[in-house]
Amino acid sequence: MKHPLDRADIDNAWCPGCGNFGILKLLKEVLTELELDPKNTVIVSGIGQASKTPYYIDTHMFSSLHGRALPVATTLKASNPNLNVIAEGGDGDMYGEGGNHFIHTIRRNPNIVHIVHNNMVYGLTKGQASPTSQKGFETGVQVKGVTSEPFNPISVALALKAGFVSRVNIGNYEHAKTVLKQAFLHKGYALVDIFQPCVVFNKVNTRKWFNSNTHELENDHNSSNLSMAMQKALEDNPIPIGIFYQSESSTFEDNFYGDEKKALFSVSHDFNKLQVLFEEY
Amino acid sequence: MKNINIPFQASIKDPPVSLPKYKKQTANSKAQTINILIGGAAGSGLNILENLLNKAFILNGYFIFSTKEFMSRVRGGSNTVLLRISNQPIQAPCWHVDLFVALDKNALPHVQERLTERTIIIADESDPVMEDKQKNIIPIPMLQTAKNLGDIRYANSYVAGLLFGILTADLNILLKSVISSFSEDTQKENEISMQEGYTYSERLKNLSLPLIPQNSLSPKDNFHLLDGSSAIGFGSLLGGCNMITSYPMSPSTGVLNFMASMSKKFTLLVEQSEDEIAALNMVLGGWFGGARAMTSTSGGGFALMSEAISLSGVSETPAVIYLAQRPGPATGMPTRTEQGDLNLAIHSGHGDFGRIILAPGSLEECLNYAYLAFELADRYQVPVILLSDQYLADSINMIDNVDFTAYEQRRYIVNSDTNYKRYTLNEEGVSPRSVPGLGQGIVGSSSHEHDERGQSTEDYKVREIMVQKRANKLKRMTSEAHAPEIQEKGSIAIIGWGSTKGAIFDTLQSLNDPRLFQVHFVWVHPLNPEHLEVLKQSKMNIIIENNVSGQFADILKGHGVHIDYRILQSNGFPFFTDLLQNELGKIIKDIK
Numbered sequence: 008m009k010h011p012l013d014r015a016d017i018d019n020a021w022c023p024g025c026g027n028f029g030i031l032k033l034l035k036e037v038l039t040e041l042e043l044d045p046k047n048t049v050i051v052s053g054i055g056q057a058s059k060t061p062y063y064i065d066t067h068m069f070s071s072l073h074g075r076a077l078p079v080a081t082t083l084k085a086s087n088p089n090l091n092v093i094a095e096g097g098d099g100d101m102y103g104e105g106g107n108h109f110i111h112t113i114r115r116n117p118n119i120v121h122i123v124h125n126n127m128v129y130g131l132t133k134g135q136a137s138p139t140s141q142k143g144f145e146t147g148v149q150v151k152g153v154t155s156e157p158f159n160p161i162s163v164a165l166a167l168k169a170g171f172v173s174r175v176n177i178g179n180y181e182h183a184k185t186v187l188k189q190a191f192l193h194k195g196y197a198l199v200d201i202f203q204p205c206v207v208f209n210k211v212n213t214r215k216w217f218n219s220n221t222h223e224l225e226n227d228h229n230s231s232n233l234s235m236a237m238q239k240a241l242e243d244n245p246i247p248i249g250i251f252y253q254s255e256s257s258t259f260e261d262n263f264y265g266d267e268k269k270a271l272f273s274v275s276h277d278f279n280k281l282q283v284l285f286e287e288y
Numbered sequence: 289m290k291n292i293n294i295p296f297q298a299s300i301k302d303p304p305v306s307l308p309k310y311k312k313q314t315a316n317s318k319a320q321t322i323n324i325l326i327g328g329a330a331g332s333g334l335n336i337l338e339n340l341l342n343k344a345f346i347l348n349g350y351f352i353f354s355t356k357e358f359m360s361r362v363r364g365g366s367n368t369v370l371l372r373i374s375n376q377p378i379q380a381p382c383w384h385v386d387l388f389v390a391l392d393k394n395a396l397p398h399v400q401e402r403l404t405e406r407t408i409i410i411a412d413e414s415d416p417v418m419e420d421k422q423k424n425i426i427p428i429p430m431l432q433t434a435k436n437l438g439d440i441r442y443a444n445s446y447v448a449g450l451l452f453g454i455l456t457a458d459l460n461i462l463l464k465s466v467i468s469s470f471s472e473d474t475q476k477e478n479e480i481s482m483q484e485g486y487t488y489s490e491r492l493k494n495l496s497l498p499l500i501p502q503n504s505l506s507p508k509d510n511f512h513l514l515d516g517s518s519a520i521g522f523g524s525l526l527g528g529c530n531m532i533t534s535y536p537m538s539p540s541t542g543v544l545n546f547m548a549s550m551s552k553k554f555t556l557l558v559e560q561s562e563d564e565i566a567a568l569n570m571v572l573g574g575w576f577g578g579a580r581a582m583t584s585t586s587g588g589g590f591a592l593m594s595e596a597i598s599l600s601g602v603s604e605t606p607a608v609i610y611l612a613q614r615p616g617p618a619t620g621m622p623t624r625t626e627q628g629d630l631n632l633a634i635h636s637g638h639g640d641f642g643r644i645i646l647a648p649g650s651l652e653e654c655l656n657y658a659y660l661a662f663e664l665a666d667r668y669q670v671p672v673i674l675l676s677d678q679y680l681a682d683s684i685n686m687i688d689n690v691d692f693t694a695y696e697q698r699r700y701i702v703n704s705d706t707n708y709k710r711y712t713l714n715e716e717g718v719s720p721r722s723v724p725g726l727g728q729g730i731v732g733s734s735s736h737e738h739d740e741r742g743q744s745t746e747d748y749k750v751r752e753i754m755v756q757k758r759a760n761k762l763k764r765m766t767s768e769a770h771a772p773e774i775q776e777k778g779s780i781a782i783i784g785w786g787s788t789k790g791a792i793f794d795t796l797q798s799l800n801d802p803r804l805f806q807v808h809f810v811w812v813h814p815l816n817p818e819h820l821e822v823l824k825q826s827k828m829n830i831i832i833e834n835n836v837s838g839q840f841a842d843i844l845k846g847h848g849v850h851i852d853y854r855i856l857q858s859n860g861f862p863f864f865t866d867l868l869q870n871e872l873g874k875i876i877k878d879i880k
Contacts (some may be wrong), residue, residue, distance in 0.1 A: 067725075090577070110562070272578025276530075284553065
């Protein structure tokens with residue numbers, strides 16, 4: 008199926024049946040349906056299978072280093088607040104290698120959408136545990152099964168009072184689309200953790216597993232209630248999906264610019280003013 | 289997207305910018321200098337005293353130079369400030385001093401080796417050192433005076449007044465500086481304390497101190513007083529810096545503080561990052577979005593940036609990194625100085641790519657080369673490392689007036705068209721850089737090996753072409769590199785780089801040996817072989833470096849330059865001109 012946001016002449020490196028295809032389609036559709044201009048949209052990614060996404064969609068991109076998409080995305084957005092900025096990568100990239108940036112980007116609250124493909128396994132390095140792998144998950148490295156507690160990005164983000172905290176399952180496509188749209192409409196940092204199957208390396212958390220072990224947050228869930236959100240975030244059987252928490256506050260760029268948002272490429276300093284300041288020395 | 293007008297737009301086809309020239313320092317063979325060392329604990333107000341005296345002595349018509357050495361602690365310990373007061377410009381510290389003021393009882397033992405039999409020691413009358421009959425010690429009632437005024441910290445003002453009296457400087461000038469140095473509720477007490485110190489100096493008129501003519505400077509000499517950190521800051525603003533993202537680390541934090549203070553007056557984003565990894569990745573995000581960004585760090589933090597330097601290299605994203613060196617390895621000595629990170633700066637980052645390293649050695653060079661760092665990063669789309677050290681960052685010196693309008697502004701970014709390719713191959717070897725949202729095209733930047741569009745590739749032919757593209761940039765940077773500054777031509781070259789400039793200059797002035805000539809490198813990487821001919825032809829090359837191995841000497845040797853002597857030091861101190869004079873003097877004495 009052709010889409011106007013398809014990048015021309017590409018060689019897609021994902022495995023047949025990979026959950027990433029669904030996320031790519033979802034992102035293209037959401038950008039189009041929200042009428043976000045691709046010439047004004049940038050995807051910053053890290054490294055890993057998920058981080059290949061910007062090579063396949065016709066927006067601006069900065070394919071950066073493993074774990075480092077968030078700091079790049081934060082200052083990119085600050086240098087030109089008119090851009091739509093997306094930081095995208097996998098669970099190992101964003102929660103493992105980039106874990107420290109995850110914490111501090113939430114604290115800064117840049118107006119970006121943070122998309123994390125979460126398949127609970129390392130794909131590109133061929134099948135090792137990821138921070139979100141469940142206990143007991145056996146791999147070629149974790150030969151006795153994972154013994155560490157799985158990382159819960161939702162409860163961590165909530166503990167940091169992230170402005171928009173959500174989780175979806177790509178197997179529940181229309182629900183995922185509704186949530187991702189809300190993430191783009193949210194002013195401030197928005198986390199969208201997306202469950203997706205890895206058809207090659209994760210034979211436990213399969214498409215079927217995600218479908219039968221997740222359920223949409225109930226209609227009476229109050230997403231402005233932080234403690235209720237935290238309670239839901241800690242549930243794991245089944246795992247709730249949807250928007251756990253949403254609350255807007257001033258963004259990183261707001262704090263810098265105030266009302267006068269101007270791309271930094273058009274900013275130059277007044278050297279006469281600099282001269283006057285120098286005279287004080 | 290509409291095309292947007294870019295102010296000061298420039299292209300790689302334009303010739304390199306030229307830097308404003310500053311007046312050459314005049315020979316100071318007739319220099320008369322008094323060297324005062326003041327010792328006290330951290331947190332006792334030494335910095336305030338330093339600034340106060342510097343400003344007041346300049347207003348009295350003296351040239352000044354000051355530097356400090358301090359322990360890595362917030363309170364206590366023993367720190368010193370060295371003030372050199374002269375009728376000529378001074379550019380480096382000395383080890384031995386004429387006058388020592390002990391603010392507390394720990395001060396004297398800390399500086400014992402810097403005192404000669406001629407050094408006059410001034411200490412409080414209650415100091416246990418008074419029992420030492422061997423020494424040239426003068427007791428003063430500074431603590432009692434301060435206590436009577438209600439706070440022992442007024443002793444600093446007492447010392448300021450006393451020193452002014454000893455140099456027969458104008459007390460009124462000192463009293464005026466009280467307003468800018470102290471909070472309103474302590475000004476009166478500080479004034480009284482200064483007056484008492486000044487009055488007490490009447491009793492010390494027969495001290496055998498060097499006499500310095502006052503009013504060597506006239507008020508129309510438009511000199512400015514600043515430290516190396518502030519000069520780097522002003523230079524960065526000249527370079528159009530509008531973003532700094534850093535993790536605090538001594539001795540680089542001075543630049544971060546300076547820029548933060550300027551962020552109230554200019555469009556300038558200042559962010560303290562969670563770590564140095566984030567700091568440099570933020571710099572790259574900034575440049576990618578069209579900002580002119582920098583980070584500041586020291587060796588340990590710079591080591592963490594290594595990965596992002598590599599990203600800057602392959603993605604051809606400009607970056608400016610201010611690296612203020614301190615002695616390593618690892619934590620080393622946080623508040624001391626060294627030139628030990630040159631090799632780290634040259635070799636940081638995996639893979640093979642070009643970068644530029646600039647090591648200024650004076651306030652003028654801090655201004656010029658911080659400005660140039662932004663220009664070069666933008667021009668060649670490479671990481672540019674500004675290499676300083678604790679000594680240069682923290683020392684205070686005088687600089688001639690700066691004409692800020694003499695610095696050309698340039699911006700090497702373009703509006704993209706619909707066929708735009710970020711890594712276009714062209715004759716110039718540098719692809720025009722657009723940024724997202726500027727024009728009609730798509731900007732694709734990549735950490736992978738990539739094709740012209742920025743799409744990742746494993747095609748070996750494309751790989752070879754792109755490796756060659758980046759190598760060609762290095763060739764171009766090398767051909768546009770700055771030559772070392774050569775003071776006068778003799779037969780024995782005295783080579784230095786970075787912060788040793790002033791110490792070598794002052795030393796050669798004192799030695800006054802026509803065979804010696806100074807060769808000072810600011811542009812330390814990549815070196816243009818043509819610029820090294822002078823060293824290949826000189827009879828003898830002596831290099832002076834503040835590191836244990838002679839890192840730059842080895843680089844020069846790699847270029848076929850003979851190095852005959854290495855004067856090296858790695859004790860955490862800068863080079864002192866009097867000690868350097870002895871050491872260099874011994875070497876050249878036997879050379880025919």
